[in-house]
Amino acid sequence: MTVQARELTKDYRYGFHDEDVSVFRTEKGISPEVVAAISQHKGEPEWMLRFRLKALDHFLRRPMPTWGADLSGIDFANIYYYIKPVEEQGRSWDDVPESIRLTFDRLGIPEAERKFLAGVSAQYDSEVVYHNIRADLAKLGVVFSDCDTGLREHEEIFRRYFGTVIPPNDNKFAALNSAVWSGGSFVYVPRGVRVEIPLQAYFRINSDNMGQFERTLIIAEEGSYVHYIEGCTAPTYSNDSLHAAVVEIIAQPGAHVRYTTIQNWSDNVYNLVTKRAIAKEGATVEWIDGNLGSKITMKYPSIYLMGEGAHGEILSAAFAGDGQHQDAGSKCIHAAPNTTSNVVSRSISKGRGRTSYRGHIKVLPRATNVQCHVRCDALLLDEESRSDTYPYMDIENPDVTFGHEATVSKVGEDQIFYLQSRGIEEQDATALIVNGFFEPFVKELPMEYAVELNRLLALSMEGSVG
Amino acid sequence: MTDVTVAEGAIARRRLGTLVDGGPAWLGDRRTAAWDAFTALPLPSSSRDEDWRRTDISKLRLGDFAPAGPAAEALVAAARARHARALPQAALVLCGPDGAVSVDHADSLLAQGVIVCPLQEAALRHPEVVRRGLSAVGVDGAYFAALWNALWAGGAFVYVPRGVEAMTPVWVSHLAPEAGAVSFPSTVVVVDERASLTLVEDRVGPGDAAPRLSVGVTALRVADQSRVDDIPVQQLPPGTWHFATRRAALAAGSRYRLLGATLGAGLEKAYWDVLLEGAGAEADVLAVCHARGRQHLDLQSLQLHRARDTRSNLLYKVAARDLARSVYSGLIDVERDAVHADGYVLNRNLLLSRGAVASGVPRLEIKANDVRCGHGNSVGHVDDEERFYLMARGVPAEEAERLIVTGFFADVIDRVSQESLREWLTALLAVEIAGAPAAEPEAATEDAAEPGGRGS
Numbered sequence: 076m077t078v079q080a081r082e083l084t085k086d087y088r089y090g091f092h093d094e095d096v097s098v099f100r101t102e103k104g105i106s107p108e109v110v111a112a113i114s115q116h117k118g119e120p121e122w123m124l125r126f127r128l129k130a131l132d133h134f135l136r137r138p139m140p141t142w143g144a145d146l147s148g149i150d151f152a153n154i155y156y157y158i159k160p161v162e163e164q165g166r167s168w169d170d171v172p173e174s175i176r177l178t179f180d181r182l183g184i185p186e187a188e189r190k191f192l193a194g195v196s197a198q199y200d201s202e203v204v205y206h207n208i209r210a211d212l213a214k215l216g217v218v219f220s221d222c223d224t225g226l227r228e229h230e231e232i233f234r235r236y237f238g239t240v241i242p243p244n245d246n247k248f249a250a251l252n253s254a255v256w257s258g259g260s261f262v263y264v265p266r267g268v269r270v271e272i273p274l275q276a277y278f279r280i281n282s283d284n285m286g287q288f289e290r291t292l293i294i295a296e297e298g299s300y301v302h303y304i305e306g307c308t309a310p311t312y313s314n315d316s317l318h319a320a321v322v323e324i325i326a327q328p329g330a331h332v333r334y335t336t337i338q339n340w341s342d343n344v345y346n347l348v349t350k351r352a353i354a355k356e357g358a359t360v361e362w363i364d365g366n367l368g369s370k371i372t373m374k375y376p377s378i379y380l381m382g383e384g385a386h387g388e389i390l391s392a393a394f395a396g397d398g399q400h401q402d403a404g405s406k407c408i409h410a411a412p413n414t415t416s417n418v419v420s421r422s423i424s425k426g427r428g429r430t431s432y433r434g435h436i437k438v439l440p441r442a443t444n445v446q447c448h449v450r451c452d453a454l455l456l457d458e459e460s461r462s463d464t465y466p467y468m469d470i471e472n473p474d475v476t477f478g479h480e481a482t483v484s485k486v487g488e489d490q491i492f493y494l495q496s497r498g499i500e501e502q503d504a505t506a507l508i509v510n511g512f513f514e515p516f517v518k519e520l521p522m523e524y525a526v527e528l529n530r531l532l533a534l535s536m537e538g539s540v541g
Numbered sequence: 542m543t544d545v546t547v548a549e550g551a552i553a554r555r556r557l558g559t560l561v562d563g564g565p566a567w568l569g570d571r572r573t574a575a576w577d578a579f580t581a582l583p584l585p586s587s588s589r590d591e592d593w594r595r596t597d598i599s600k601l602r603l604g605d606f607a608p609a610g611p612a613a614e615a616l617v618a619a620a621r622a623r624h625a626r627a628l629p630q631a632a633l634v635l636c637g638p639d640g641a642v643s644v645d646h647a648d649s650l651l652a653q654g655v656i657v658c659p660l661q662e663a664a665l666r667h668p669e670v671v672r673r674g675l676s677a678v679g680v681d682g683a684y685f686a687a688l689w690n691a692l693w694a695g696g697a698f699v700y701v702p703r704g705v706e707a708m709t710p711v712w713v714s715h716l717a718p719e720a721g722a723v724s725f726p727s728t729v730v731v732v733d734e735r736a737s738l739t740l741v742e743d744r745v746g747p748g749d750a751a752p753r754l755s756v757g758v759t760a761l762r763v764a765d766q767s768r769v770d771d772i773p774v775q776q777l778p779p780g781t782w783h784f785a786t787r788r789a790a791l792a793a794g795s796r797y798r799l800l801g802a803t804l805g806a807g808l809e810k811a812y813w814d815v816l817l818e819g820a821g822a823e824a825d826v827l828a829v830c831h832a833r834g835r836q837h838l839d840l841q842s843l844q845l846h847r848a849r850d851t852r853s854n855l856l857y858k859v860a861a862r863d864l865a866r867s868v869y870s871g872l873i874d875v876e877r878d879a880v881h882a883d884g885y886v887l888n889r890n891l892l893l894s895r896g897a898v899a900s901g902v903p904r905l906e907i908k909a910n911d912v913r914c915g916h917g918n919s920v921g922h923v924d925d926e927e928r929f930y931l932m933a934r935g936v937p938a939e940e941a942e943r944l945i946v947t948g949f950f951a952d953v954i955d956r957v958s959q960e961s962l963r964e965w966l967t968a969l970l971a972v973e974i975a976g977a978p979a980a981e982p983e984a985a986t987e988d989a990a991e992p993g994g995r996g997s
Contacts, residue, residue, distance in 0.1 A: 142591065438920075440895070455910035458877070464905035469595075470920040473892030479903070479918035485910045 087368075089182065090341055092310030093174045093281055097200065099159040103284070104152045107131060110254050113157045117223055117257070120230070130243035130253030137247040143433065144371045144402040149345055154286040154317055156255045158200040164221070165205045175199050175281075182308065184277050191523060194219040196276040198289055201257040212270060217301075218263035219274050222290045225261025232263065236294055240323035240351050240379075249349040252288045252321040259289030259320065264299040264330075273302040273335075273521060278318075280309035280344065286317040293323070295330035295358075302333040304524070308368070311341040315370065318344055324352035326360050328382060333361040337524060339531060340368040342399060348374040356382030356411075363519050364391040366401045367531055375433060377406035380414035380442075387416040392516035395428030395460075396535055404433035404465075405449075409442040409475075419515055420451040424460035425535070431463040436477065438470045445472065449479040454486060454512055456505070506533055556608065557691055567672065568664050571680055575690030578681030585684050595868045595900045596810050596839040601782055603688075606754045609638035609718030613747070620714040620745050627965035628741060631712035632657050638716050638724035640695030649708050655738075657711055660696030660727050670700050674729035677790040677816060678760045685784035685810075689725050689758045696727025701736040701767075710739035710770075710959075717746025717777050718753050726757035726785075730769070737768040741962070744805070746778040753781040755806075761789040761797070765819060768796045772957070776969065777805040779834060786812045793819025793848070800957055801828035802966055803838055804973050814843040817851035817879075826855040829950045831973040832865035832897075839868035844886070846879035846912075855886045858953055860946050862893035862976065870902040873916065877908045886916035891949050893923065893942070946974050 099116060101109045110131050114124040139146055165171040168185050179185060179197050188195040194208035196219070203221035212219070218229060226233050243253035260276045280287050295301055309316060318340060326332045332352065340346055346369040352360040362376035378387035393401035407416035422430035432451045453462040464481045486508050494504035510517075510529060517525045557576050561569035584601065585593040617635065624633050632647035634657060642659035650657055656667065664671045680690045697713040715726035732738050742759060755777060763769050769789070777783055783806035789797050797815065815824040824844065832838045844853040859867040873884040890899035903916040923945050931941035950970055957963040 453905075453907070455907065455912075458910055460910055462905070462907045464916070465902060466904075466918070467900075467902045468918060468920070469898070469900045470890065470892065471898045473895060473897060473922040475892070475920055475922065477918075477920040480915065481903075481905060481917075482913075482915040483905055483907045484913050 087311055087341055089308035089339065090311035091181070092312070093178055095282060096172060096174060097158045097160050097282065098162055100155055101157045103155055105131070105156055105255065109156055113255055113257065116157070116159070119226065122234070123226065126238065126243065127254050130250045133244040134247060134250035134254055137250060140247060143373050143431070144400045146345065146371065148315060149317060153314070154284055155282060156286050156288070157257055158282050158285060159202050160199045160281070161202065161204050164203055166207060168205060171205050175204055178279060178281070179205070179277070182277065182279070187275070187523060191272060191521065192275050193270055193272040194274040196221060196260050198258040198276065198278045200280060200282050200285060200287065203258045208274070215268050216265040217268060217270060218261065220261050222259040222261045222292060223257065225292065229261070229263065232294065233261065233292065236323065236325055237292055240325065240353055241321050241349050246349060248319040248347040249321050252290060252319050252349070255286070256288045256290035256321065259291040260293070260303070262293040262301060262303060264295045264301045266296040267298045269300040270302070271300070273304045275304040275306070278305065278307040280316050280318065283312045284314050284316065286319070289320050291320065291322040293332060293334070294325045295327060295332045297327045298329040300331045302335065304335040304521070306337045306339065308339050309341045309344050312343055314343065316344045318346045318348070320348045322348070322350040324360060326352060326354045326358035328356040328358060331359045333363065335363040335520065335524070336365060337528060338366045338368055338372065342368065342370050344369045346372040346374065350374065350376040351379065352377065353379045353381055354385035354387060357384045358382060359386045359388070361388040362390070362405070363516070364389070364403065365516060365528060366391070366393040366403050367535065369399065371400045371402070373402045375404045375406055377408070378416065379408045379410060380416065381410050383411045384413045385411060386414070389418045390516055390519055391420045392513050393422040393430050394532065394535055395422070395424045395430045397426030397428060400429045400431070402431040402433060406435040407437070407447060409438045409445045409447065412441070412443045414442060414445055416447040418449040421513055421516060422451070422462065423454045423456060423509060423512065424462050425456040427459045429461040429463070431465065432481070433465045435467040437468070438472050438475050438477070440471045442472050443474040445475040445477070447477050451481040452512070453483040454509070455483065456486060553692070560692065560694060564661065564664055565668055567668065571675070572691050575680035575687045579684065579687035579691055582684045582687060592841060592870070593810070596808070596837065598782070598808065603754070605721070606723035607721060609722040609724045611639050611641060612637040612716040613719070616716050616745070616747055620716055620743065623743055623745060623965070624712045624714065627962045628710055628712055628959060631710040631741060634697040634711065634713045636695050636697055636713065636715050636726060638718035638722065642695045642697065650711070653705050653708060654702045655705060655707050656698065656700040658698055660698040660729055661694065663698035667700065670731050671698065671729060674698070674731045674760050674762050677762060677788045678758055678786065683786070685756050686758060686786050689727070689756050689786070693725040693727045693758070696729065699730045699738065699740065701732045701738045703733040703736060705736045707736070707738045710741055712741045712743065715742065715744045715757065717744070717755060717781060720749065720751030720753065723754040723756065726755060728759040730761040732761070732763050732767045732769050734764045735766045736764070739770040739772070741772045741774065744775045744777050746781065749778060750780040751778070753778060755781055755783045755785070757785045759785070759787045763789060763791045763795040763797055765792045766794040769798070771797065771799045772962070773799070773801045774966070774969070775803045775805055775809070779805065779807050779836065781806045783809040783811070785809070786814070788814040788816070789824070790816045790818055791822035791824060794821045795819065795823070797824045799826045799828065800953065802969065803828065803830040803840070804969060806836065806838065808837045810839045810841070812841050812843070814845065815853055816845045816847065817853060818847045820848045821850045822848065823851070824853045826853070827953045827956060828857050829953045829970070830857070830859040830867060831970060832859065832861040832867050833863045833973065833976060834865060835863070836865045837868070838865070842871040842886070844871070844873045844884050846873070846875045846882040846884060848879055850881045851879060852883045853885070856953065857888045858950060859889070859899060860891040860893060860949060861897040861899060864896045866898040866900070868900045870904065871916070872904045872906060873914050875907045875909050875912050875914060879909050880911045882909060882912045882914065884912070884914040888918045890920040891922065891946065892920060893946070943974050947971065
């Protein structure tokens, strides 16, 4: 596989872009006028406009976070906050304008949909251009639409949950998203319904100097199950783009939500995302989070274990190549008795890449009989690479079993030597070891994604020497 | 009140002026630079400073603390008794809170050419060595280190010349200031090439809960191929605000071993920094901490790997009961040239009561690639099964818990090689574990805020 990969192009293969065909865009920069224009263009209810303007106020007042990656390169005035690519959303790919459809063809989305997905959403710049869900699921009452449609068609339930998991004043970038959000997914799974095959959303930035601010709200009612997958790519431009999403998940008692991300933005995208889930009694939430692309990612998927017996699982893999900084991690807040969580993080730095694991485990006083375990491992491939681990823990209940382990090492010379002695070239040996290192993550992906991820890794690993 | 306080206004400047005038010029410059840095720095804030995020000292009013007077005779006697019981063969350096220093039992060391004397005296007589010793501690970086650099007085100085293995340990006693006062305990140690030393640093005070302030620095410079065993014991009174920096700079092939016990103070923020500067330097930092009542004990460690083939290992075991809070943060920082560095941190916490809290941040920052680094961190409680096992054999429940906590600390304490010192530390811990109630707070004569509150 690695040999085959090496024959492929050396470039980021999703770096192409289409001609601008947008039908509407706000002027560059952010202001109350821009926010009002977005809301008006979408024909939103008054409460949402007020929500947006309040969020804008938070965004403008909050300082830039300085505790993590270097964000000084972001120029908020030089970004388009809303670009609408098409007039109407398509229900079939034939409804999607040809140039955009070709883009998604090249990304393999329609093919994947035919093969193994229960529903697909495809967002292009600020709006979802294609959306479809299998009829049998729709009949069971499963809602899978873009977030704007969710607001329009299910306002009551939308309003009950929207912004409750991540309030607009949570952090600067959540505030920005709350002010200018557009697109994303709204998922509602009724009580007891199990969506056995995944739903997928695909996010594509096409325009230069673009800010994409999709908003996702997933509500899984009692005893239901859903697996949501998102992927993302962007063209390679010399100017930086900004992606600041907000994802809120509510897992009602006994529900099980799995959220898988394969983040493969081009290396001119700042990816600053807030993702948080609430798990009620006996619910399970899993974040499967893979970060391969972007210039800088700051993303710490969180689980608030609010109900007795809730379980959280965070599995993340990060790869930082030359000039990339993956500042990723996790948070588990144990607020109820008998809750459990498990975090596994694997990261690899190559060239001048830097990976940082930043995590927080908190056990509140009333959360008795809690078990949590955190394991982070990092591999460094070059002299120039860097890896950091910042695991915070606050334990306020004595009745807890908490363990954390971390290691940082380079690819072992003895491992390479062993493989070389069996006739495997050094470069392929390194790739094999890297694949093995990411295995706990990859094996949780549906087969098609696992294959794709392995291929991407092989590409990223090109030219590296242990 | 205000005209007798330190670190605020005219009195502090007058004290600084006296110290500058009374010492060598280089030290005066150092004090002045430190004072300038200190006055420019704000009080560390839990909302602004990452290092202080879990330790809130906003209630500390430096201006409320007067300069310390001479130690009470009872305290001097208590400090001598600790030395006599634990390690009577050690040379004894008694450092009063006012800067008065006395040296006893040092004859055999002096005969070996070892220097054991007050730090201020050493600064005049052996300026080059003292400067070497102090060089690892910057004057202008951190708030309390800057304050100490400006205003320290008295203190202990130990120098072990090249090739000398100090025949007896050095026991430095730092006596707590009286109620409502501040002291600046200081220890500077320089161990030259292929030499060795065992240092015990005992911080002790009376049992009352009146507010006190202690701002200390211990600086150790360990030259090529030398060895230092460093045993800090902290048993300050429960009303004490304690800010301490302990910094060991290790040259090539040197070996540093710290065995610590942290038991006292109301609020402590301690920095234990190990700088592995020379190839092949090794450091083992092993410590126990017992926190009870409303104690808030914060240890921040640094293992800075600057050179190749360096190894560091830290084990920090904390038991917390009542409403006590333990905060541990540690950083293993591996610089680019430190190939084959091997660093490890393990922090284990045992929470004994509802209301006790343990927080931790064991960080890694790795910039070299051919390294092996890791950390572990755990929080647990006394296992019901263990308790049941012991109770089934006729051990009462409370006794069972005491046995389990004692066992938890044993793997650190058992590594103290001097038998009498080990037994003494075991006895100190036994008293803490048994939870003898702290002395009733004396009627506060000063209106200084007490530390150790949970900040609302």
